[in-house]
Amino acid sequence: MFKKLFFVILIFCLFNNPIISQELPDGLYSNKYALVIGINKYSGAFHSLEYAVSDAQAITETLQKRGFSVKTLIDEQATKENIIRYLQRIRLIAEKDDLIIMYFSGHGHTALNAKREEQGYLIPFGHKSAVDMEDALSMEIFKEIADTRRNNQTLFLVDACYSGYGLKKGVSISKPDKFTSDYARKFVSLPAVQILTAGQKNEQAVEYKGFGIFTYYLLDAINGGADYERAGLVTASDIASYCRKKVTEATFLKQTPQFGWLDGGGEIVFSLADNQQQAVDIDSMIQQKMYVSKLDLEKEYAEINLLNEAGKYNEAEARLIQLSERIDDSDDDDNYKINYELASIYSETGKYNLGIFHGNIALRLIVKKSGWEDINTSSILTIIGNNYNGIADYDKAIEYHKKSLDIKLKILGEEHSDVAISYNNIGSAYNSKGEYDKAMEWNIIKNRWI
Numbered sequence: 001m002f003k004k005l006f007f008v009i010l011i012f013c014l015f016n017n018p019i020i021s022q023e024l025p026d027g028l029y030s031n032k033y034a035l036v037i038g039i040n041k042y043s044g045a046f047h048s049l050e051y052a053v054s055d056a057q058a059i060t061e062t063l064q065k066r067g068f069s070v071k072t073l074i075d076e077q078a079t080k081e082n083i084i085r086y087l088q089r090i091r092l093i094a095e096k097d098d099l100i101i102m103y104f105s106g107h108g109h110t111a112l113n114a115k116r117e118e119q120g121y122l123i124p125f126g127h128k129s130a131v132d133m134e135d136a137l138s139m140e141i142f143k144e145i146a147d148t149r150r151n152n153q154t155l156f157l158v159d160a161c162y163s164g165y166g167l168k169k170g171v172s173i174s175k176p177d178k179f180t181s182d183y184a185r186k187f188v189s190l191p192a193v194q195i196l197t198a199g200q201k202n203e204q205a206v207e208y209k210g211f212g213i214f215t216y217y218l219l220d221a222i223n224g225g226a227d228y229e230r231a232g233l234v235t236a237s238d239i240a241s242y243c244r245k246k247v248t249e250a251t252f253l254k255q256t257p258q259f260g261w262l263d264g265g266g267e268i269v270f271s272l273a274d275n276q277q278q279a280v281d282i283d284s285m286i287q288q289k290m291y292v293s294k295l296d297l298e299k300e301y302a303e304i305n306l307l308n309e310a311g312k313y314n315e316a317e318a319r320l321i322q323l324s325e326r327i328d329d330s331d332d333d334d335n336y337k338i339n340y341e342l343a344s345i346y347s348e349t350g351k352y353n354l355g356i357f358h359g360n361i362a363l364r365l366i367v368k369k370s371g372w373e374d375i376n377t378s379s380i381l382t383i384i385g386n387n388y389n390g391i392a393d394y395d396k397a398i399e400y401h402k403k404s405l406d407i408k409l410k411i412l413g414e415e416h417s418d419v420a421i422s423y424n425n426i427g428s429a430y431n432s433k434g435e436y437d438k439a440m441e442w443n444i445i446k447n448r449w450i
Contacts, residue, residue, distance in 0.1 A: 028184055028185070028188055028269060028271075029097060029098055029099045029153075029188065029269075030095055030097045030098055031069075031094065031095065031098045032066075032067060032068050032069070032098070032099060033068065033069045033070070033071070033090055033094065033098075033100070033280075033282060034059075034060070034063045034068045034069070034070040034071070034101060034102075034103065035070075035071050035073070035083075035086050035087065035090060035102050035103070035282075036056050036059050036060045036063070036070055036071070036072045036073070036102075036103045037056060037072075037073045037074075037078045037083060037102075037103060037104040037105060037106065038052045038053040038054075038055060038056025038057065038072070038073075038074050038075075038078070038104075038105040038106070039052050039053070039074075039075055039078050039105065039106035039107070039123075039124070039125050040052045040053045040075060041075045041076070041125065042106070042107060042123070042125075043128055044127075044128025044129060044130075045128060045129060045130035046107045046109075046123055046127070046128070046130070049105075049106065049107070050207070051105075051207055051210065051211055051212055052105035052106050052212075053074055053075065053105070054210070054211075055105045055159070055211055055212055055215040056072060056074065056103065056105045057072070058211070058215070058219060059103050059105075059215070059218075059219070060072050062219055062222055062223065066222075066271060066272075066273070069280040069281070069282055069285070070282070071086055071090075071282040071283070073086070075125055076125055077125070078106070078124055078125045079124055079125050079126055080124040080126075080127070080135055080136070080137055080357075081361070083104075083124055083137065084137075084141070084145070084354075084357060086282075087102065087142075087145045088145060088321055089286045089321060089325070090282065090286075091145055091146075091147070091150060091151055092150075092289075092318055092321055092322070093285055093286060093289045094150075094151050095151075096150070096151065096152050097152060097188075098151060098152070098153075099152075099153045099154070099155065099188070099268055100146065100151055100153065100154035100155070101154070101155040101156070101157065101268075102142075102154075102155075102156055102157070103157055104122055104158065105159060105212070105215070106122065106123055106124070106125075107122075107123035107160070108120065108121065108122055108123065108158065108160030108161065108162040109121045109123055109130065109133070109136065109162060110162040110201045111130075111131075111133050113138075113391070113393070114391060114392050114393035114394065114395070114396070115392050118201070119133075119138055119139065119140070120138070120139040120162045121133050121136040121137060121138050121139070121162070122136065122137040122139075122158075122160070123136055123137075124136065124137055138353055140353045140391070141353040141354060141357065142156065142262075143193070143262050143263065144346075144351040144352075144353055144354050145354070146193045146262065146263070148191035148192075148193060148263055148264050149314070150314065152188070152189075152190075152191050152192070152266070153188065153191065153192045153193070153194075153264075153266060153268050154192075154193045154194070155193075155194050155195075155196075155236055155268045156193075156194070156195040156196070156262075157195075157196050157218060158195060158196065158197035158198060159197075159198040159205060159212045159214040159215050159218070160197055160198050160199070160205060161197075161198055161199035161200055161201060161202070161203035161204065161205050161255065162197070162200075162201050184233070184269055187235065187266060187267040187268075187269050188266065188267075188268070188269050189266065190264060190265055190266025190267070191263065191264035191265075191266050192236075192261060192263070192264040192265065192266035192267060192268055193261065193262040193263040193264055194236045194259070194260070194261055194262070194267075194268055195259070195260065195261075195262055196218075196236065196239065196240045196243065196257060196258070196259045197257060197258045197259075198212065198213075198214035198247070198255060198257055199214075199247075199255040199256055199257060199258065200256060200258060203254060203255045203256065204254065204255065205255065206250075206251050206254065206255055208250065213247055213250060213251060213255065214243060214247055214255070214257060217242065217243045217246040217247055217250075218239070218243055220242075220246070221234070221238075221239040221242045221243055222239070222270065222272065223272070224272055225242055225246075226238045226239045226241070226242035226243075227272055232271070232272050232273050233269060233270070233271060233272065234269075234270050234272065235267045235268060235269055235270065236259075236267060236268040236270065237259070237267060239270065240257065240259035243257045244256065244257045244259065286325060287325065297323075297334065300319070300323055301337065303319070304316050304319050304320060304323075304341065307319065308341075308344075308345065313345045313348055313349050314349075316341070316345055317342065317345050317346075317349075320338050320341055320342050320345075321342075323338060324338045332365045332368060332369055333369070335361070335365055336362050336365040336366050336369070336376075339358040339359070339361040339362035339365070340358075340359075340362040340366075340379075340380055340383070342354070342355075342358040343355045343356075343358040343359035343362055343380065343383045343384065343387065344383055346358065346387065347383055347386045347387050347390065350390065352387040352388070352390035352391045353387075353391065355383070355384070355386075355387035355390070356384060356387045356388060356391075359380055359383050359384035359387060360384065362380045363377070363380050363381065363384065366380060372407065373407055373410055373411065374407070374411075375407070375408070375411055375412075377407060378403075378404045378407035378408050378411070379404075381400045381401070381403050381404035381407070382400070382401065382404045382421075382422070382425065384400045385397045385398075385399075385400035385401040385404065385425060385429075386425070388400060389425075389428070389429055389432065392432070394429045394430070394432055394433040395433075397425075397429040398426055398429045398430065398433075401422055401425040401426045401429060402426060404422055404425075405419065405422035405423070405426065408422055423442050423443070423445050424442075424443070426442045427439045427440075427441075427442035427443040430442060
């Protein structure tokens with residue numbers, strides 16, 4: 001059964017005023033941003049929804065009153081590529097002491113991944129299949145984007161009943177009876193990626209008073225319901241406790257919100273105070289922070305290659321995403337190069353889901369230009385295969401490595417060293433899959449040419 005999903009990604013940035021009370025320090029978070037997504041329009045296996053867009057609009061309005069700079073994606077705007085694009089760019093413009101929160105309202109789904117484990121997915125606009133999750137948004141890809149090495153704290157709020165997002169128990173310090181500035185500093189100084197969802201798999205997301213019931217009580221919590229101490233300040237755990245109690249009671253145990261940490265052990269702090277600070281247009285900020293005064297592509301690629309060779313992958317990633325903002329969408333050649341390099345970097349850094357995503361964009365662009373029988377097509381197929389191997393989807397890895405091999409054999413011939421590498425990749429995937437006889441067969445073929 002498919003569940004209605006509300007997923008909040010709010011990113012706290014541009015917040016230089018004291019929050020909540022005079023006891024709290026100035027600049028608890030430097031800035032605050034929000035990405036809010038609402039999708040009513042679905043087709044195929046996923047039925048259309050009634051309140052997803054209006055819920056997203058209510059969240060947007062509430063956050064803007066609190067001084068958030070909000071980017072809202074509605075229906076056709078909320079494609080997989082667009083959602084990932086905005087998340088990656090907001091992550092790059094946010095500083096270490098900023099908080100990131102995301103809100104998504106639409107469908108959620110649970111399916112088995114290649115390891116036969118439950119995997120949670122968010123369903124973007126245009127996705128139709130309940131079986132093939134290739135174009136859905138796995139929770140793993142959000143974990144990879146929410147990298148605490150760059151941004152300290154991120155909060156996901158999910159109005160959906162599904163499983164498979166790898167919650168763990170936080171190791172945060174306990175909230176004291178009196179929430180002082182010292183405790184607030186301690187809470188936000190520790191890395192944290194937290195998630196609050198509307199319920200578990202096989203629970204039906206309930207609608208209530210013109211809202212999803214989870215979003216109804218989430219808004220209530222943000223507007224002061226979770227502030228039991230009347231301090232004007234709540235933590236993510238406070239909001240979670242409030243929503244869990246209210247939703248569970250209102251649905252007579254049919255829907256139970258889930259909360260936990262995806263990474264880190266800090267605690268996100270949420271101001272309830274209205275903020276008159278001028279909101280910033282996120283698109284303008286992306287352009288401003290990623291602007292390159294004089295674009296010398298040859299020099300850019302050379303410097304990015306040097307960063308990769310030095311193992312400075314985070315810096316190379318940031319430069320490539322910055323560069324992508326300066327490249328026109330119609331420039332297939334440079335968009336291919338950027339997505340190819342990103343897929344390679346994510347393969348090296350273990351962000352395999354992002355590697356698959358960018359690899360498939362690069363594959364689409366190179367096939368459009370050069371067709372399938374091209375050595376560049378073979379190269380990106382290999383990188384995609386390596387990323388599938390990283391998430392233990394060995395069948396997919398073998399599929400892509402075999403496609404790459406077929407192209408190499410036609411262009412390079414059997415005795416080329418690159419062909420031997422493909423034989424090795426296929427053999428390694430079979431070995432990881434536990435099919436040792438097939439692994440040996442492919443390695444025997446490889447050894448003929450070494």
